[in-house]
Amino acid sequence: MNWARKDLLGTRELSREEILLLLDTADSFRDVSRRDIKKVPTLRGKTVITLFYEPSTRTRVSFEIAAKRLSADTINISTSSSSVAKGETLKDTGRNLESMRPDVIVIRHSMPGAPHMLANILDSSIINAGDGSHEHPTQALLDLFTMREKKETLDGLKVAIVGDIVHSRVARSNIFALKKFDTEVTCCAPPTMLPPRLEELGVKVAHRLEEAVAGKDVIMMLRIQKERGGTSSIPSIREYSSLYCLQEAHLKEARKNVIIMHPGPLNRGTEISDEVADGPYSVILNQVENGVAVRMAVLYLLSGGEG
Amino acid sequence: MERVLLDDKAIERSISRIAHEILEKNQGSKNLGLIGIRTRGIFLAKRIRDKIGEIEGRVLPFGILDITMYRDDIARMKATLKVKKTDIPFDVNNMTIVLVDDVLYTGRTTRAAIDAIMDLGRPKRIQLAVLVDRGSRELPIQPDYTGTRYSAVTEEEEVSVRLQEMDGQDAVLLSKTL
């Protein structure tokens, strides 16, 4: 099948075939990162700009490495160090950048819909690296890639996603992507962290961690933002951890070769214990490695074809 | 309208001759490795390997190369280029690598293959074996071993290779492109 999209704004609009194409392509690119010469000339001469309105080291570095390994030129823009701090609107920033003819702009923003704004007005390909609580498609793709790598297939998987679902773009993108396959997805959080009518997305809802992890092939723990503690969502981080921190004991209820995932960065002791994070079931570091391969695949597919 | 340039027996003879020429030129099979360029180059490389195995009693190291990441024309392609696996399970450093492809035309595929192999290590030398050389080179690249040469092929014509492993028959065909 052919990749026909100019932009990657979310997983919700992707078909099952498109997701598989991305994962298959990522497979080949992963080998590049394991060789001595970690470079191929595929995107030589292309320019990739990362435009991050929210701080992030790992995602930005992951995109930068991916682009460089494809021989593209990369420029990083983060808000504090730019004209954005002087009050320039997103559209103006986008248009100014476009005058320098980048092939791809990777944008992370705190507000949903920001990448869509740019995609509508710019010719460059836009990759959504996270827009508010909406989507973070490359994270979901690398998560699925990791699941497929460890479990050989996505169909038939039972997945638990635990954490602040209502505010999590990682959760949304994973849910949309996983439901393109024959999966059972369970979201687990206190009721205050679950959006109403979540079942409409085809997922199950659980409030107790013990119940949520039972029989699962994959357990994905989401980061709890410290700012959420002591708010109306949870009384304190301490209480949240006592109820929802993934411990070794919980793993007994899961399937035998369960894999533990986390998008990072970890709050050790808050949502995941040291033993689990560093234990034999954890694939967290695989996720990071796979992130580069998946992002190489995304950059490759968006840059190919008629411009 | 198709014309058969090589039939199955002619292909078998070419492969046999190429196998012998490789051994002759390299004075044996020491430090020799075969790498087939996707897709039909793989099957040809396997046949050459099997033939050399018959002659020398040795199975040469064998690899598969996908050159999609090294093409110089990605942005111009209308269809998505599916990146497939490269699998070279031996160390290319200091080896004599024989690249195997079915058709040599502009030379760009060979150039991409050379770049790809150079990124994997530093072979002592690289040689090129092709089943058909149809001329019209765009780069200064020449094969070391050739099955057959047809330089009279015009731009409206196409040389296609069919192999048993993939197409159910062995033949090299010349047809007019519509």
Place this chain on the structure above:
Amino acid sequence: MILIKKGRLIDPGTRRDEIVDVLIRGGTIAKIGKDIAKTDADQVIDAEGLIVAPGLIDVHTHLREPGYEWKETIRTGTMAAAQGGFTSVVCMANTDPVNDNKSVTEYIMKKAHSEGVVRVFPAGAITRGLKGEELSEMGEMHQAGAVAISDDGRSVKNSRLFLKALEYARLFRLAVICHCEDEDLSGGVVHEGSASLFSGLDAVPSIAEEIMVRRDIAIARYVDSPVHITHISTRGTVGIMREEKSRYPKATCDTCPHYFTLSDEATLGYDTNTKVNPPLRSPEDVAAIKEGLRDGTIDIIATDHAPHDHVSKDVEFDTASCGISGLETALGLSLALVHGGVLDLAGLLAKMTVNPARLLNVPYGVLAPGKAADLIIFSDTAEWTVDKNAFASKGRNTPFHGVTLKGRNLVTIVGGKIVYNGI
């Protein structure tokens, strides 16, 4: 003297629906009858095939002057009203300075008189500076021309203060127009429902509106004062109004065309022209609003005309200002209710003429000899495509640009003077 010939006159206030001629002399209606002679008239308008009705009255408009003249002025806002078929508008108090005292009210009245083309009735703020802390000088504002009070944009959170406001306003027969929103619940930009699940935008539950509606009516009932809830948007609110009106008829309400035309699905593409407060609701809510219009629970259709400049809307959804520039599309969108069988023409027009007039206690909205010649001539069948660039309003923020509507205002007459002629 203007003679309007052979139009279908629909005047819900006098229950008239017939083909007649209307003769206007000076600023009033001189005669309504069949075959009025052309001899006296300076101007004859052929209204055959068209509808003649009282000029529409909008109880909820934002004219932005003083203070936000780059978004709209009294002049451009009233010109937009005229195009849309409105001969009277109530302008809200969230100007800069806030209209919470007679000087601002007088300023608005003066500007409207000299530069406006339709009648302007200011609504003064309920509380000083819209801060919700102290009552504004309603008496003086009333003397200066205010017909209503409203803190629109906000609710009066302090229940005690709201109670006092209702009691005090009764003294001056000011309509109390309530924007119902529990601000602690409403920290979001779209409706909390299926669409927000997909878009990831912070969402507002329906109860943020419904809680305040209950409270406002309970207090009004307690002090036996009239209360008017503006821009209702949810199924729950329709149910509350239905229940309350059966035991307390002094509670009234209005809704806006976008609440019976668009649902929250329209927000999925992050088009900031769909960002309004209260937000567009679910398809079930839209259906309930239509039912509320049909069975009379909703008394009035208002526009909540909220013009914004390009810069305020051409930003991220979260940051964008709320509001739709609605004066010029209101009639066309409302006529869809007639085409869709929800209301008949007289029923629709009642909600935009005689009912608003009653709420505001102004002598307009009805056509009869001796009454002010405020009327419109419109086609209920003409198809036209909305072109925001042709708006008289400075506000081009509409989600209906490019949409084809059926039914359009053609002529607007205020006090016997033609202020818009689109024939």
